[in-house]
Amino acid sequence: xxxxxxxxxxxxxxxxxxxxxxxxxxxxxxxxxxxxxxxxxxxxxxxxxxxxxxxxxxxxxxxxxxxxxxxxxxxxxxxxxxxxxxxxxxxxxxxxxxxxxxxxxxxxxxxxxxxxxxxxxxxxxxxxxxxxxxxxxxxxxxxxxxxxxxxxxxxxxxxxxxxxxxxxxxxxxxxxxxxxxxxxxxxxxxxxxxxxxxxxxxxxxxxxxxxxxxxxxxxxxxxxxxxxxxxxxxxxxxxxxxxxxxxxxxxxxxxxxxxxxxxxxxxxxxxxxxxxxxxxxxxxxxxxxxxxxxxxxxxxxxxxxxxxxxxxxxxxxxxxxxxxxxxxxxxxxxxxxxxxxxxxxxxxxxxxxxxxxxxxxxxxxxxxxxxxxxxxxxxxxxxxxxxxxxxxxxxxxxxxxxxxxxxxxxxxxx
Numbered sequence: 001x002x003x004x005x006x007x008x009x010x011x012x013x014x015x016x017x018x019x020x021x022x023x024x025x026x027x028x029x030x031x032x033x034x035x036x037x038x039x040x041x042x043x044x045x046x047x048x049x050x051x052x053x054x055x056x057x058x059x060x061x062x063x064x065x066x067x068x069x070x071x072x073x074x075x076x077x078x079x080x081x082x083x084x085x086x087x088x089x090x091x092x093x094x095x096x097x098x099x100x101x102x103x104x105x106x107x108x109x110x111x112x113x114x115x116x117x118x119x120x121x122x123x124x125x126x127x128x129x130x131x132x133x134x135x136x137x138x139x140x141x142x143x144x145x146x147x148x149x150x151x152x153x154x155x156x157x158x159x160x161x162x163x164x165x166x167x168x169x170x171x172x173x174x175x176x177x178x179x180x181x182x183x184x185x186x187x188x189x190x191x192x193x194x195x196x197x198x199x200x201x202x203x204x205x206x207x208x209x210x211x212x213x214x215x216x217x218x219x220x221x222x223x224x225x226x227x228x229x230x231x232x233x234x235x236x237x238x239x240x241x242x243x244x245x246x247x248x249x250x251x252x253x254x255x256x257x258x259x260x261x262x263x264x265x266x267x268x269x270x271x272x273x274x275x276x277x278x279x280x281x282x283x284x285x286x287x288x289x290x291x292x293x294x295x296x297x298x299x300x301x302x303x304x305x306x307x308x309x310x311x312x313x314x315x316x317x318x319x320x321x322x323x324x325x326x327x328x329x330x331x332x333x334x335x336x337x338x339x340x341x342x343x344x345x346x347x348x349x350x351x352x353x354x355x356x357x358x359x360x361x362x363x364x365x366x367x368x369x370x371x372x373x374x375x376x377x378x379x380x381x382x383x384x385x386x387x388x389x390x391x392x393x394x395x396x397x398x399x400x401x402x403x404x405x406x407x408x409x410x411x412x413x414x
Contacts, residue, residue, distance in 0.1 A: 024133040029102035030113035031087040033077075062167075062181050069174040095120040096128075097171050116142070120170045195271050202239075202249065203267050204277055206257040209235050211278035222284040225262075225294050226365045232258060233359035240356070247352035252305045255348060259302040261285065262294050287337065287369055296337035297344070297369060304345025330384045331377030336403045340369050343407055358412055370406035375399075 069092045080086040080101065088101040097118040102111050117129040127142035137145075170177040195203070213231050217223055236250035260266055262285040267274035287293035347355050358367075376399075379387070388396040407413060 024112060024135045025105065025108060025110035026113050026133045027110060029087060029104070029111045030115065031089050031100050031102040033080075033085055033087040062179065065178040065180065067176040067178070069176070072176055092171050092174050092176055094173055095171055097125065097176075118171075123168060124166070125169055125171075195273075199249075199253070200271060200273055202253045203257065203271065203274070205239065206232065206235065206253045207267050207274065207280070208278050210257055210261060211280040214280045214283060217283065219281065220283070222286045222291070224365060225258075225285055225287045225297065225369075226363060228258060228285060229359050229368075230362045233356050237353075237356040237360050240353070247356060248349045251348035251352050251355060255298065255301050255305055255345060258285075259298040262291075262298045287365060288372070292334065293337045293369065296334050297341035300338040300341030301345035301348070304342040305349055329378035329380055331379070332375040332399055332403065333372035333377050335400075336370060336372045336375060336406065339403060339407055340410070343410075343413060344368055347412065355412070363412065367411035370403075370410060372403075372406070375403075 069090065072092070073089050076088045076090060080088040086101065086103045088099070090100075091098040097120075099114070099116045099118060101114040103114070104111055113133050115129075115131040116127060118125040119128040127139050127146065129139060130137045130142035165180045166178060167181060168177075168179040170179070210228075210232065214223075217227075232254040233251070236247070236254045240247040240250045257267070260269060261280055264282065266279055267277060268279075284291050285294040285298075287297055344355075376387070388399065390396060
């Protein structure tokens with residue numbers, strides 16, 4: 001009798017689980033994936049960061065960070081795309097945020113759709129409603145689950161630091177308010193929290209290696225990126241030998257180290273612990289004989305491994321459009337260097353061991369950067385518009401198509 005009862009209980013639990021799963025999963029997403037970033041989006045993001053730079057605050061100063069709904073959705077949409085092409089959006093009302101998200105589950109051929117309401121409190125917001133697909137969950141269960149999830153975040157997410165700094169998160173009409181307090185050591189703590197111990201050790205290995213290797217080069221002489229890449233990727237290949245899951249992480253550290261070096265910086269710029277690390281002697285890094293190409297290439301590669309290729313492409317085009325308004329002018333060859341770097345960065349993640357094998361053997365510049373000497377550059381805004389009609393015009397698109405064809409013909413191409 002007892003065995004029958006246990007079987008019935010287990011069967012009931014399995015049926016409840018199956019029903020919950022069936023109600024939670026849906027065939028179509030609730031939220032459409034964010035569109036690709038446009039130059040106007042990058043300009044908006046730069047203005048947002050400039051308005052809210054906390055380094056200008058006095059120690060102990062209280063600050064209210066105001067984020068418009070449009071800005072928040074731009075950040076949410078791009079961040080969600082990094083996690084399996086997910087999507088998210090939010091609507092902000094007085095004391096209430098309506099959050100929706102869609103997470104793809106390819107193996108099940110389904111979507112997990114999230115529809116939630118967050119209520120403002122005296123501290124952090126709490127769930128007042130949560131629905132997974134067609135399955136409603138009680139608010140207490142949603143809040144308990146959120147607390148459990150936060151406690152299990154990777155070590156890189158310093159919850160204590162956030163708790164010390166953030167005093168309240170509130171909602172207004174199409175506006176998010178974050179009240180926080182800035183301390184003398186807040187920037188150092190924030191930057192340190194972004195880099196777990198393992199990543200710091202990995203970055204140290206590449207900066208130490210670069211510092212030692214640069215000493216073997218003629219002092220003060222420019223160095224081709226084709227000379228720098230093999231030594232860094234040979235190290236990446238050695239450090240990830242037998243550990244294929246580490247290859248992309250090693251490539252990332254190599255690219256970020258080179259990007260910082262080419263722009264005259266080092267890991268100390270973004271990682272307080274790196275202040276005492278060996279510093280490579282400064283040298284001009286060139287690509288096709290130009291230092292600006294090397295910087296375009298490496299910064300775009302770094303952006304690609306950090307935020308995806310479309311982000312690197314959009315920032316590259318935005319930079320060139322900005323240059324037409326008082327800068328050096330729009331240059332299609334700079335855009336080509338941006339795109340080549342973004343492709344290189346993506347390949348370092350998508351086929352990390354293949355790239356290590358190719359680059360460590362040594363490659364000419366023409367293997368990863370096309371000849372762009374014939375492409376127009378230094379175009380003023382008026383000249384750019386007169387000749388190409390803007391980024392949506394046929395003439396501009398034809399130029400971009402030509403650039404993409406050159407990139408596709410490279411030996412190192414994704």
